[in-house]
Amino acid sequence: MHNNYYVFRQLSKELEAKISKTELLACFSQSRDELILGFSNVSGDFYIKASLLPEFSCLSFPNQFARTKSNSVDLFPEFIGRKVESIQQFENERCFAIHFEDNYALLFKMHGNRSNIIGFESEKAFELFRNSFPQDLELQLNELDRPIDQVKEAFFQFDGNYQKLFPTFGKLIKQYFQSIRLNEKELEEQWEIISLLESDIRNPNKFYTILWNDEIHFSLFKLGDIIKEEDSCLEGITQFYYTYSKENFIRKEKKRLAKQLEKQRNQSINYIKKSNQKLEEVLEKPGYNQLADILMANMHQIPPHAKEVELFNFYTNQNIIIPLKSHLSPQKNAENLYRKSKNQKIELEQLEASIKQKELELKEVEHKLSDVNAAEDIKSIKKLIKQNPQKERAQVELKVPYKKFEYAGFTILVGKGARENDELTLKFAKKNDLWLHAKDVTGSHVVIKQQSSKPFPPLVVEKAAQAAAFYSKRKSDSLSPVIVTPKKYVRKPKGLPPGLVHVDKEDTILVKPEAWWIETTKKN
Template sequence: MHLNFYFLRQLAQALKTKLVGMQVVTAFSQNKAELILGFARGEEELYIRAQLGPHFTSLSFPTEFKRARANTIELLQEMQGQTVEDVVQHQNERSFYFILTGGYLLLFKMFGNRSNIVLYQNGEAIKLFLKKFPADAGLDPLQMDRPLQQNFAAFAAAEGNLRKVYPTFGDVPALYLEERGYSQAALEEKWELVQSMLDVLEAPEAYYIIRLQDKLRLSLLPLGEVVYTFQDPLEAANQYTRLYLSETGFRRQYEQAKQQLERKVHVTKTVMEQSEEKLQELRHNRSYSQTADVIMANLTNIPPRATEVELYDFYTDQNRRYTLKQNETPQKYAERLYRKAKNQHLEVKQLEEKVERKLEELIVLEDALQALSEVENYKQLKVFLKEYNHLLGSKQQEQVQIPFRVFESEGFKILVGKSSQNNDELTQRHTYKEDMWLHAKDVSGSHVVIKYQAGKTIPNTVLEKAAQLAAYYSKRKTDSLCPVIYTPKKWVRKPKGAPAGAVVVEREKVLLVKPENPFAKV
């Protein structure tokens, strides 16, 4: 209702009390679709900040305003030095105007995303703040009142249709009436409900910032969840504008960060899946080197210039048909296959490295999404955006830096710190209370974390492999057996002032394992 006729009428009355007798001292803009008007009387100052953007329109009234040194432009200079003589609200219309000395008049047309401010002199429009609405130059502020028949006869003729009789109500008053059974009431009862509500709208006891249908609204009626209550319409408008911009800014930046991270997770998963499919294809296809071995072992059994031959494949223990080139000797063919096998081996190695790298990136991105899900306000979001800026930047900044080792077993990701500082980062930033935390008992070593998966219990085989890694990356690496403690991360805390990597474990279990890297390639 911050642009509703009934609120604007209260606003105009409050402005009249403050502005009459004050002088226009400045009018400037330093943001798109924003006009700042400054008024003064002696040492008393008042500013009107009109934000007339396509997505949000509001008026707020700071008592002081610090003008930027750059990117600012002076506007409506003709009225500067003039004094406000009156503030007039149009009847049944979302607009009002200031009468100034010198024959000037300043119109505030508050029509949502078609709002504008127009300066007149001697009845002629001389300046439009937003020039994208040229038709506003044809408005006559002295002829914008909208008389409406709002008696019981008109109400009855319209059969209680609020839009026909009270088009200025808007959605909040309509919802207010619905909560009081308006639709089911008889005509006379509807009339009484409307008159009772009008008493409040025309002389509100307070101004409310409410949350209605998950949106922040300014209201003259206590509807939905009342967040704040004010006695002054100017203060209510100020706080509503501040809260709305803060909340919508938070939501916009939150959703933008979430979408960026989800997009990167999707791309990373797609690349990883494609690489894994290619790896499976290369690993399951018959190796070029095996075919070359069979050809070389049967050189004397292949007729000259043969294009097809059946040979015994000692890898599969069965005969197999091979296609040859007529103009290429079997030996040359085998040499070509060996070269292909070498390239295939390099491709497999590169794909394995790519899959491992994408897995590491995926873990960091999923951790960032988890951290974002715990953000509840703008202050926390600012901290998040600063910490995870490297994941949300341009393409040049998108390379994810992984400070720890990453392994995977039975679908569970296992992270291993590389140093004391990495251990801190792993445990404090990339680990959550449900994750399983492991460490070699009573000696220095890497922090190891098994990432939690909702609805799944960590298998003993995965726990044992993670414990082996914790033992392997510790001072007990050369022992025959090593005790490893494990516990959910919620029982691990870092004391204030403790050195890097140092933590306190409040509850623990112990697993005895052989120190080794179970993922090492043989």
């Protein structure tokens, strides 16, 4: 309600008493949407601060104002040194004008996100504060009044449509009428409520900053929770401006931080849940070492070239079917299983470590959420913003030349294009990282980041190879050969086109091209 005709009626009267016969000594801007006017006479100085942000336009009247030495520009120079003669409030309009000597005037057009301040000379507009509204140069001061016959007969004529009779009531009064279900009452009772309220706000005794429907408002009548109460409209709207700016910042940032941290918490919870399920599935099945032990104990029962064999599992006292590689001997199959057992042990250790790390991260996020909910002042909020620069990190990540995936605690990077492939391989990959690429076709470079000299688990290598195949010309093949080598064996001689490199030493594995990370995201 701070940009409301009834507010400006009171404001204009108080302004005239304050600045009539004063001289405008300063008119400058220190930011794009803010104008400061400084008036002075023998009684002292008076300041008007016009904040005309698109999302929040409001006037305030600080007791003092220190101008910065830089980033400050003088505006409306024709008005400097001129004395104020009068203040004009326009009927049923969110506009008022400060009239200066020699037929100059500054019009304050307070129309929400289209607010502006316009300079006039001899009734003709010649300068704008916000040049993005050139149509304001066509405004005529003598055409701004909107006389309306606001009588009972007209209200009944409009069939109770109060907005046609009182178009300047504004959003707050509209919300209030909705809360009391005004439209459900008889027209006679509606008129009585409206006329009483209109009488109160036309001649208010107090000026309130209130909390109503979880939002901060300036009001000319008591409503919701009273935050501030002032006898002067100038003081009341100034207190509202400071309260709104402070409280709105706190509310907005608390909401943003809470949303950001809740997202992190849910991601951690989903990761822990999924990882524990995977851990349980692996632990419930017979381990590769157990299968190998069973094979070794039953070599004489395994027929040559068998693809599977059913044997007695002495760990569970039940029979078990064990898949075999038909081209290998039973002993070689057992050796393969023992080798897999070692890798499986490493993978399980890494999975358990990842779960513990995520549990620690979850505790930290929940602690931060508690801090956000408890924060009540700007200092605390700013401290929390510094601790959680999520937006800045996201902006940095958007600029990197790769897509990033995680699997079993390992980071897999996939180049976004030919030039990005070069940047990934030559700038981001270290010599002991693992480098992958679909064999003999164009495609993305893929890098698995090394973890403290740990070996790369076969399953992680397989997943990275599937990504390399998926982001290549072999995407639609049933099986794709993929080059796997430490990055130190990859070089780029001068003159090669973007994305092309030489590989000095390589191994090749066959995988099915698969976008496994999409399924992972869906499950999360």
